[in-house]
Amino acid sequence: MPFTLPKLKYAFNALEPYIDAKTMEIHHGKHHAAYTANLNKAIEGTDMEGKSIENILINLDKDNKPIRNNGGGFYNHSLFWEIMSPKGGGKPTGKLANAIDSAFGSFESFKEKFTAAAATQFGSGWAWLVVHEGGKIEVCSSANQDNPLMPGIGCGGTPILGLDVWEHAYYLNYQNRRPDYINAFFNVINWDEVSSRYAIGKEEVKE
Ligand code: MN
16 A cells, blocks of 8 residues: 555653643544545555655645545645654744744744634634745645645645644544644644754745
8 A cells, every 4th residue: 555654753642731642542543544544545546656645735636535635634644743742842943943033023923823824724624834945934724634735725835834723633632722722732843843844845846
């Protein structure tokens, strides 16, 4: 099978108290596993077999709902686990910090903008920080399992930070308190990983 569920680099309970173990276990072991299995089914026997997930999403036919939903779900969650860490939190440093200051004025303004994008996404979806070729960064949100790699979705560019605001991501612990979950997320953001993705993403030409 071409795509496999990536292993978490930390235990299910490692992000507590910000994200609870039960949510992580179901989110990774059931939701992400289902997107992975359904993506594999959807590409079987098509010319997408053997292509990278980025390539599949960049060239997506948005009317192809099985690929859009499950390819998006596979990619989005694979990113999500990586940009969190039990040693996360704090603020970015170096070139990413400079890019945040020049795009938003300050880290606090970035946090406000990202929080607003996550809080106001109606229903299920994601909030994103993306980098464009050349290094400009931008915040946006998208519905369902869409992401800015897909043609015409969100702000375009390459996602370097994403927050899942589907209820399955927070409901067990936070119920309807999405703003509390968003605030908690900032305590587990792995800024080293986001910085690496920024450095790679700003060099990428998306064709
Ligand atoms: Mn999810």
